[in-house]
Amino acid sequence: MGAILKEYRYTPAKIVRGYSGKSLYINVSDLRIEEKTITEFMKEKFTGGKGFDLWYLWNAVIPETRWDSPENEIVMSVGPLGGITQYSGTGKTLVASISPLTDIPIDSNAGGYFGPLLKFSGWDAFELQGKAEKEIIIFIDGNNGLIEIKEAEEYPEDSHVLAEQLTREYADDENDMVNVSVVCTGSAAKHGFMGMLNFSFYDPRRQTVRFKQAARGGLGTILCDKKIKALVVKYKGVTPNLNNAADLATINKVGVKYHKEMHDLDSKQNKMRQIGTANTVMIMSQYDLLPTRNFQTGGDPEVVKIAPEVFINEWLTQGLHDGCWYGCTMSCAKCADHFLLTSGPYAGERVTVDGPEYECVAGLGANLGIFDPQAILEENFYCDTYGIDLISFATCTAFIMECRQRGQITQEQMGGLDLRFGNKDAVLELLHLMSRGEGFGRLAGLGIRKLKKIFVEEFGADADLLEDIGMEVKGLEYAEYAHKESLAQQGGFALATKGPQHDEAWLIFMDMVNKQIPTFEDKANALYYFPMFRTWFGLVGLCKLPWNDIVPADNHKTSEPAKVPEHVQNYVDIYNAVTGEDIDKDELILQSERVYQFQRVFSVRMGKGERKDDYAPYRSLGPVSREEYLSRQDLYDKQLSELQGLDPEVIDLDEKIAKLRAYREDQYEQLMDAVYRRRGWTMNGIPTPERLREIGMDLPMLLEVVEPKL
């Protein structure tokens, strides 16, 4: 099916100590295929993974490049540790591009088999540039050294159908299906800016294709714009040491220690093997952290209906290996099997729903006022198969619902769609409209930043109110954690380089509950260390969850439990054992900082990445509305009295809201100052040449960008 447009033969490079030393470049405009060499400079400055992605992307684009410019690239790379099997969470592919939502580099990571199989096929990184004339599929056969580009117009669009078809087509037989992985998006990706990428892996026990997502920032939208329907990689013969590690014995030892910890402690700690990331839903609600009805509150009595036990007992299939790459004993990728769909084009079919993860239950559930597990699973399924980033979709839809609640838009302006909190049928209908590119579905996928402008300019909405309640920074929608009472996390989100995603920092318990970082300096130190440390996972191809979603039994006795020191040492040991290098935990942070600062300068180069771009909407910092204030009146009154020396008894409600706001906004400014200093930035948020020099990143190309901004 589909005429072959191009064939290219290559000799797959042997992997030595985690690197194949080669990257693949394909220009889909003229079907040009090139092999590039991974230089020592790239390894030294960028390590791999997201570092390689950003390096190639920088060289591909100019400051005027936008998401749909032909020179924009989608770059992916798995990193030097990617594909090892002996530790949990070692199959992550890092993807970067210029985002349609933010106009700056977005990076997003996915599990699934694509990245490791790509590396085993000989490629440390993969650049896709240009725009194809007609829809194409790119197939990489790593065993035979063949790249094939073929026409794809006859293939279906939605991921669960497309990936299943492609997996069967390219596998020799049923046993071979585990050796095929597909990257694709879905029908909604081209009708908005929040299209995501699905990365597949075949589950032989369930006999179905499953997905993990590189979801954030519109990567699927870019794939569609390039007219790439799918990427397929096939590599048969995954064996224990394809990375040719320098010291397999150490990797084995560290891996077994970790697996034992997982076996002994998971059921007493987070139950990741039972329920995955959704284990925290009740805890989040108890601590007022579960975003509810567009982050207006942090929980709801109805949340018991979507508690972890409900999914475990009534919906999820248990007892099977659920990792998204070999060797992951954390196994957090859950499944609801034989799920009966009730709406949309696949209504009446029984499908496997991958999930739900925490973000799904929080976003598509509580944040939309939907406390119905079945509805959440159906939303989850359609977001996935239609290629929609469910975080952006949930946060954006919650914003639309609050606009409706506060009379800023009407049902008529939404094309008759009755989008209000709790209306699951309207949310599902919105997803189907987005898939078809019809009606309000065309607007809803544009993201909050663009919708604010449209609602104000076309519907006469109140611009100030929309700025306050639209949960986006830099154009990217917030991930699903309410955090009004954690100043450090306000920074963790709004100061994140690509936009408010929690993969840079999750400091809420450290800050708000355990009160371990009381001063601005403490918070700034945390907002230095954790974003740097977490960046490292993306450089080497690892998943963050095995770091702190389980901890050694004696972790609480260490000097810095939040860092999980023993696991940090595991990572240092594994890195050295794979690459043959000799880094320590400080060098690990330095590797990260090089890429972290590079990405910040990259953002500056693209026109965002200054102080003005780091402000949070007030909904992130404190109560916008009277109802919000009243929902935690005792807490807020106490703060007015204790922190500001005011007597809440003699001030009216609106004035209390205003006074608290002035205080919190000032706190946030002071936090920015402290963090900028700690990160070696000017007070305008620009990395200084001195700092770049200290970390060995005073490259002329970076200095050219920052120097005019000093």
Place this chain on the structure above:
Amino acid sequence: MKILTHKQELCNGCLDCEVACSQTYYKTSDRNYSAIRIIENNKTYRARKCTQCGECINMCTAHAIYRDHNGVVRIDKKKCVGCLGCVGFCSELVMFYADDQEVPFKCIACNVCSKACPTGALEILISQVKER
């Protein structure tokens, strides 16, 4: 199912069983390559060896562990990706690995050690062990 049993009262701790096992499968007398390990405690001897419970079968991330027609839990070394998850997850601590081996190993009730045992402490039985 076939299962290796060990009678503590007959065991003299000579370790002939360990040597027989490691010699047969890895051509070495190093006990780190044996799928049976004799543990001494106050002149009494306990054997660590697989109970064939099968707990490792479902957790295997590469679907490489299976129960054969004799009920013995076995590793398909062609499918095994050497993640060693089964080693960490074995409640009996009887899934073993060695530093220079890519894949783990375990007792497959082959009878080599019981034949080597001078006291008759080891025996292969056909048993109705509860499968996990």
